Amino acid sequence: MQHKADFSVDRRLFRQVLLAAVIGALAVGAAAVLLGLIHLCSNLFFYQRFSFANSSPAQHQLGLWVIGLPVLGGLIVGLMARYGSSKIRGHGIPEAIEAILFGQSRLSLRVALLKPLSSAIVIGSGGPFGAEGPIIMTGGSLGSLIAQRFHLSAAERKTLLVAGATAGMTAVFGTPVAAVLLAVELLLFELRPRSLVPVAIACAVAGFLRPLLIASEPLFAVQTAPVGPEALFGCLVAGIASGLLCTLLSWSLYRVEDLFGKLPLHWMWWPALGGLAIGIGGYFQPRALGIGFDVIGDLLHNHLLLGAALALLLVKAVIWVIALGSGTSGGVLAPLLMLGAGLGAALGHVLPGDHGALWPLVCMAATLAGVLGAPLTAVVFALGLSHDLNALLPLLLTVTVAYTVTIVIAKRSIMTEKIARRGLHIYREYSVDPLERHEVSEVMSHAQVPLAAGQAFALPRETCRAVAGRMVALGLESLAVVRDAQSREVIGVVSRSDLLKGTLAVHQEESLA
Structure with a gap:
């Protein structure tokens, strides 16, 4: 066998x-x-x-x-x-x-x-x-x-x-x-x-x-102290706050995009209008301009006073949302890291315990997870940027909470909302295809049918998925099953309904007893 x-x-x-x-x-x-x-x-x-x-x-x-x-x-x-x-x-x-x-x-x-x-x-x-x-x-x-x-x-x-x-x-x-x-x-x-x-x-x-x-050292090297059970409550609060921030940013971005869409101007001019918002915000808060890796580093090391940090981050959030909504060109990860780190720096003043860079780091990752809808990426990304293994458990919990908040509140992320607005739906859950798990030999019937010259056929060891694709491409309802491609000895037939037999177990698993 x-x-x-x-x-x-x-x-x-x-x-x-x-x-x-x-x-x-x-x-x-x-x-x-x-x-x-x-x-x-x-x-x-x-x-x-x-x-x-x-x-x-x-x-x-x-x-x-x-x-x-x-x-x-x-x-x-x-x-x-x-x-x-x-x-x-x-x-x-x-x-x-x-x-x-x-x-x-x-x-x-x-x-x-x-x-x-x-x-x-x-x-x-x-x-x-x-x-x-x-x-x-x-x-x-x-x-x-x-x-x-x-x-x-x-x-x-x-x-x-x-x-x-x-x-x-x-x-x-x-x-x-x-x-x-x-x-x-x-x-x-x-x-x-x-x-x-x-x-x-x-x-x-x-x-x-x-x-x-480019460089060899980590972008934001930090070292937090080991944390104990006392940080559990803080992680829950930080995760919920980060998830709400993600939802607010996503909602704001697409409301701004809708407003630009109502303007009686060709979209070619929108980035210039977005640039005007950037310029005004940058005049009052120069550090809000550009990528801002230096600001992220200062937030992680608590080098900014709370009032100054909040003012800077408010301006950054506003000009980022307006500029991105205008359809200009630029990435979202660095701004999200800054906004998340700013949220964590603010929470660090009210959460119990003195954990230094921990709250900016975990909120930075949690904000990224919520916006991207990619929690594992966010955890490992934060570890890769900081090289701080002490933060692993807080990162895992905070990121998971933020991710849960966003998927419960919002139907789509910033990444998929733009595509959905073009009429294209993306379903981001995936699992093992039951048609991939089963071979033709497991679902075919053993009825004998004649095989005409040039007729398409299936092999017993082929997956149901491969055969289903061939049936659709050829517009057929069934295929003869042959022992091998050389002898072409017919041993049965497989129909579209046969191919669906493999989904029965999935249906039973998802159904209530």
Whole structure:
């Protein structure tokens, strides 16, 4: 008796692994170019100098003129989107998901070139965004283009698109394991060796090569003290508060997007209007401009007074929501990290115990989990950014509570709401397909039917899923089952209703006794 294998694997996996390794290396180079472009644009806009040095917009001496810089950046990007590619609009992740699920994982060279450039202009002119969304889109485009060059299937293109996207995230943040989990929870919509192995290889390669071009140390290294049962109540409060913040941010973002949609102006002009909000907010709170990694670090180390931190974060939240709702280009992870860390810093003044950076760290992760709908990614992401293992249990509890709050209150996340507004529904739960678990030999009937020349047939060892797909493609209600492809000896017949027998166990498990 031949036993079934645990996984479905063929030799094409090895080609995928080799291509994924190349894509991982290219993604690091793309991330380095993107960060360099952001630094260059920031220096040009705020300091009128040609330099790739990392400089904060908050140190500018422009006075009221600073209000016009994000407007100019938004105007440039609006023109690029209108006459270059409208796919550069938005923060990148929803666009990648849409390409995966509804576009057969095809992305263009134009997007790969224009997305990082447009994001660099927006962020460099003061946009309150992160670099991760653009690099996810750019890395994904690289993976998709390479897959198209080798004429791979749509499933294989998806794998390489996701490999490029997550390798790019690894290059920006230095969190390869979190990037792999992001692929599993948000991008792949499956957990199979054919996709997991290449993605993990790409992220590992990117992680090894990152120190050569970007950095080797963690972005926000902190060390909290070990916590005991006394932190349990605080984690529950922090999780609920973070979940409510996520819901408020999502609701606000799409109300703002609706308001922009009612304007009697072409969408090309919207980023300039969003830039005006950025400029005004940045005039009063200069540290709200740009990516803001320095602000996140200060929040984690409690270097900001409560009043100053709340004012800064309020401005950041408002200009981020308005700018993102205008359809400009930029990532969401860095702003979410800052807003979550700010919430935690505020809660640290009222929660019992002196836990230092713990509450900013766990709220940062919880906010990310609630907005992305990816709790495992958020936990490991926070650990990768901080290298603080003492925070593991508080992170797990706080993130889970926040995730629960958001999925109960909101139907969709920021990531999927944009796609749903285009009439495309995404169902993010997945489990083992019962048609994949059963073979034709288990469900077929043994009736004898003649096999005509050229007629399609099924093999006993094929999965019900594979045969069901063939039936739909051929428009057939049943297929003859043959012993093997060589002899073509008919041993039975399988119908569409036969294929559904495997779902009976699922129905019984889900039904009340």
